[in-house]
Amino acid sequence: MAGKTLYDKIWDAHVAHTDDSSGESLLYIDLHLIHEVTTPQAFDGLKTAGRTVRRPDLTLAVADHNTPTEGQALGMAGVTDPEARNQLETLTRNVAEYGIEYFPMGDIRNGIVHVVGPEQGRTQPGMTIVCGDSHTSTHGAFGALAHGVGTSEVEHVLATQTLRARKMKNLAIDVSGQLREDVTAKDLALHIIAQIGTAGGTGYVMEYRGEAVEALSMEGRMTLCNLSIEGGARAGLIAPDEKTLEYMKGRPASPKAGAWDYAVSYWKTLYSDADAHWDRIVEIDGPSVEPTVTWGTSPGQAIPVSGIIPDPKTIADPSIRAAVERALDYMGLEGGTPIAGTPVQRVFIGSCTNSRIEDLRAAAGIAKGNKVADGVRAMIVPGSGLVRAQAEEEGLDLVFMEAGFEWREPGCSMCLGMNPDTLSPGERCASTSNRNFEGRQGRGGRTHLMSPALAARAAITGVIG
Ligand SMILES: CC(C)[C@H](C(=O)O)[C@@H](O)C(=O)O
Numbered sequence: 001m002a003g004k005t006l007y008d009k010i011w012d013a014h015v016a017h018t019d020d021s022s023g024e025s026l027l028y029i030d031l032h033l034i035h036e037v038t039t040p041q042a043f044d045g046l047k048t049a050g051r052t053v054r055r056p057d058l059t060l061a062v063a064d065h066n067t068p069t070e071g072q073a074l075g076m077a078g079v080t081d082p083e084a085r086n087q088l089e090t091l092t093r094n095v096a097e098y099g100i101e102y103f104p105m106g107d108i109r110n111g112i113v114h115v116v117g118p119e120q121g122r123t124q125p126g127m128t129i130v131c132g133d134s135h136t137s138t139h140g141a142f143g144a145l146a147h148g149v150g151t152s153e154v155e156h157v158l159a160t161q162t163l164r165a166r167k168m169k170n171l172a173i174d175v176s177g178q179l180r181e182d183v184t185a186k187d188l189a190l191h192i193i194a195q196i197g198t199a200g201g202t203g204y205v206m207e208y209r210g211e212a213v214e215a216l217s218m219e220g221r222m223t224l225c226n227l228s229i230e231g232g233a234r235a236g237l238i239a240p241d242e243k244t245l246e247y248m249k250g251r252p253a254s255p256k257a258g259a260w261d262y263a264v265s266y267w268k269t270l271y272s273d274a275d276a277h278w279d280r281i282v283e284i285d286g287p288s289v290e291p292t293v294t295w296g297t298s299p300g301q302a303i304p305v306s307g308i309i310p311d312p313k314t315i316a317d318p319s320i321r322a323a324v325e326r327a328l329d330y331m332g333l334e335g336g337t338p339i340a341g342t343p344v345q346r347v348f349i350g351s352c353t354n355s356r357i358e359d360l361r362a363a364a365g366i367a368k369g370n371k372v373a374d375g376v377r378a379m380i381v382p383g384s385g386l387v388r389a390q391a392e393e394e395g396l397d398l399v400f401m402e403a404g405f406e407w408r409e410p411g412c413s414m415c416l417g418m419n420p421d422t423l424s425p426g427e428r429c430a431s432t433s434n435r436n437f438e439g440r441q442g443r444g445g446r447t448h449l450m451s452p453a454l455a456a457r458a459a460i461t462g463v464i465g
């Protein structure tokens with residue numbers, strides 16, 4: 001019998017039933033993360049059907065998308081947008097009614113759902129994890145099969161703790177050699193998406209392997225897996241190793257005492273067998289990856305920060321040329337010119353991609369002793385209350401504030417325009433988030449995705465570079 005990939009192993013361990021005629025399976029779900037935006041209708045549906053939540057103990061709720069990132073101590077009084085307030089209040093009611101653990105705004109454990117799950121030790125190797133949120137792929141960094149689901153699936157998981165799912169294909173992303181010292185997981189992720197395209201991973205679960213991936217910290221691995229969805233994949237995976245165990249040890253929900261040893265013995269079986277079948281393998285040369293930024297309106301429109309913005313005149317394919325022209329027009333950029341030196345008015349360091357302690361340390365390393373450039377407004381938004389507290393213990397808040405950055409409270413913030421943190425039309429932002437779609441950070445806003453170090457540098461110099 002041929003060996004199995006890590007994905008095959010997790011899948012096989014969770015399939016409760018497969019319908020041979022439709023090919024659809026029922027997958028047991030170990031952890032269901034929920035937030036305020038994609039749950040109101042799901043709970044409504046549950047109520048209408050007269051059902052209850054099957055496993056509240058395997059469900060964890062946070063408020064993150066709509067929460068303001070200042071004045072959280074004011075509670076709901078600080079939430080002025082009626083739609084945001086309604087979603088937050090609805091979640092608060094629903095979790096109380098069904099007995100679901102909830103970290104509300106203002107709780108030190110609150111934060112972006114994909115930062116909170118791992119931080120609490122709720123995310124564990126070998127698990128199946130879903131959330132009504134596309135960046136659930138983040139949790140794959142622990143060797144968990146984790147992906148986003150739609151609102152009707154949220155209702156299904158709430159009611160049954162299972163998901164109707166189809167087996168995906170196996171894609172290996174092999175990154176050979178080591179990354180350059182100035183290259184981060186974010187650069188690698190953007191580089192991979194630029195290589196394979198935003199639909200490159202469609203139909204696949206992708207596993208990242210190789211020396212450069214093994215060398216990444218857990219934070220870096222989360223950044224990499226976070227962006228799997230932007231490469232079109234259903235989920236991203238990295239096999240657990242000693243670093244994973246180190247990170248897991250002693251977290252509030254991590255297994256304790258004998259249960260820890262038992263869990264570790266299972267986690268150690270979670271890797272792709274040498275003779276596993278891969279539907280596709282993509283090879284990436286680690287040392288050739290450069291610090292990378294996006295110039296356009298899709299995460300795949302990325303180039304080295306030392307590179308030249310594509311010139312539509314040199315593109316033969318008319319549909320690609322038109323797409324590039326449109327992106328350049330929206331971004332207010334000229335093809336054939338260097339991306340370095342492009343002035344920014346805003347800087348956003350945060351989001352489930354890059355708001356963990358290591359990201360903040362990297363940004364603080366650049367900010368220290370410098371000043372935010374005139375005319376630039378720069379925000380640091382920690383991914384959770386605990387990340388914020390850790391950063392404050394290390395004095396990073398002071399480094400940032402002395403340099404003229406705003407030190408905010410946790411939440412999705414300017415990653416998407418669902419809370420007060422938004423760009424104004426025409427404003428250009430160096431952003432550590434994961435999506436640069438038109439209007440993503442506010443109508444008419446222009447987003448350049450990059451690493452925390454590059455974003456911090458843009459804040460200090462006022463330009464990309
Ligand atoms: C609001 C939510 C459904 C959405 C997602 O699924 O990704 C958001 O988190 C995003 O990043 O665009």
Ligand code: SF4
Nearest residue numbers: 135351352412415416
């Ligand atoms: S930080 Fe951004 S990408 Fe992540 S869950 Fe929030 S809105 Fe989505």
